[in-house]
Amino acid sequence: MNDGADFGPSIETLTPVVEPATLSPEMQWERRQKRWQRRSLAIAILLFLLTLVSTLVVGAGYANSYAAGESPDLDGFFAMYGTLLAHPQFLVTGIPFAFTLLGILLAHELGHFFACRYYGISASYPYFIPAPTLIGTMGAFIRIRSPIYNRKALFDVGIAGPVVGFLFAIPALAIAIASSKVLPLSHAQPSVVFGNPLAMRILMFLLKPGVPPGQLLLHPVGRAAWVGLFATALNLLPGGQLDGGHILYAAASKYHRRVTLAVALLLVPLGYMFWAGWYLWAALLLGLGFRHPPLLYQWEKLDRTRLIWAAVAILIFVLTFMPMPVLIR
Secondary structure (H helix, E strand, C coil): CECCCCCCCCECCCCCCCCCCCCCHHHHHHHHHHHHHHHHHHHHHHHHHHHHHHHHHHHHHHHHHHHCCCCCCHHHHCHHHHHHHHCHHHHHHHHHHHHHHHHHHHHHHHHHHHHHHHCCCCECCCEEEECCCCCCEEEEECCECCCCCEHHHHHHHHHHHHHHHHHHHHHHHHHHHHHCEECCHHHCCCCEEECCCHHHHHHHHHHCCCCCHHHEECCHHHHHHHHHHHHHHHHCCCCCECHHHHHHHHHHHHHHHHHHHHHHHHHHHHHHHCCCHHHHHHHHHHHCCCCCCCCCECCCCCCHHHHHHHHHHHHHHHHHCCCCCEEEC
């Protein structure tokens, strides 16, 4: 997937490398692949460590607010970066959030990675993106460096990430909701309000019956799971080179461009009415991910089992999508 938050695989062109004339083309390809995999692993480890630090800082902020029985306050939230980096011993309180979030994102990307391995597709290790945001990251992605041959391979690579990430996020969210605090109405006025996807509302109905969503102070593990669900919804937008775009192209490639355009245009009024971030996603779909790399063998249609999985992907999107992910008062 290739998108603004970079939560999935993209296609890139191989750069020719001069090899000794004595080596066969197969051996030259193998040597290039080994060198690239070593570089990929080194970059992946570095980015992971940086993202671990940024998510630990954010997680410590959520843990501090949760321990005080308060919702996160935007004014003091980013100030904690300086405080916690100056006193790293307090970062340990951010472990529940950071490990849960990184685990869900890693599961998502490894779903793509191992699907690529299954089909013999050259793919990088997962790259995380550290960022000083409310979640401590801009997501993760892998890069695909070889063609995808047919619809089955494209479909399986595209759907593997969202399904695996969703399966990891739901249990974490359920455990967190069951152990979360309920705030009195007088304290339930946070400066940052997070949206509640349908999956979260269902779990709250089952685990915290009668508690209004606005009064639930979500445990940091639950906030990390919330991020995982949000990332799943973004990836499953049916357009461009997002995971949802891959699934759409594999199932009905002739509709890919038109659906991508329709989704991008639909995000504009959503940005006006609910969340300005949809403007960015609309621009990314139109400017960066509007086209999809063609398959080498396009005539083979998907089987019935994969079409059923496409319906499952739609259901997961419905359960995780939020028109207003974040509201800042």
